[in-house]
Amino acid sequence: NAGVMQNPRHLVRRRGQEARLRCSPVKGHSHVYWYRQLPEEGLKFMVYLQKENIIDESGMPKERFSAEFPKEGPSILRIQQVVRGDSAAYFCASSPFSGAANTIYFGEGSWLTVV
């Protein structure tokens, strides 16, 4: 049973480039969450998606950031025109049910470094 798979694990981008982070949830899970973690800090909620729908994007910056979870394939977090402040670890989590009353399962994260 594969857990949440994220790739790439490490990504280096120059300022102004685009970063695409992929997340394959646990098989059968239709709820995906993205979190960002800055060095030495906790996780900050970004976006919650179900298949083909964005449910809550209240934590995602309005500009340059977008997320999708298509009917087929992984969830994608896309950051356009990256800046140094985007350097962080981005974690994806999945759950079989909606609501935070259930355990959500985290991937190992994607570490983005903007140079």
Place this chain on the structure above:
Amino acid sequence: SQQGEEDPQALSIQEGENATMNCSYKTSINNLQWYRQNSGRGLVHLILIRSNEREKHSGRLRVTLDTSKKSSSLLITASRAADTASYFCATDEGNTDKLIFGTGTRLQVFP
């Protein structure tokens, strides 16, 4: 918004000692969860306690929840060097669908 605040921010103990970490939150919750994160790794779920529960055990872990004080504690008994990690509490802020994490406690256990 940040819901949970852990205390202390960092804790260093010797193997065999107990480690206690506290978490305070602001709004009403349905449940509170504790997660562990090793350096450079993802989060591992440790335990979930619901708002109508006061105490829960799992192996060497003991979690308490006091909804009147909006606080929770995580106790790790007989700590081991392998327990060295950051520990986060997380709540379902305002009964929403998302987990809101605290700032974490960095635990260092010396052999």
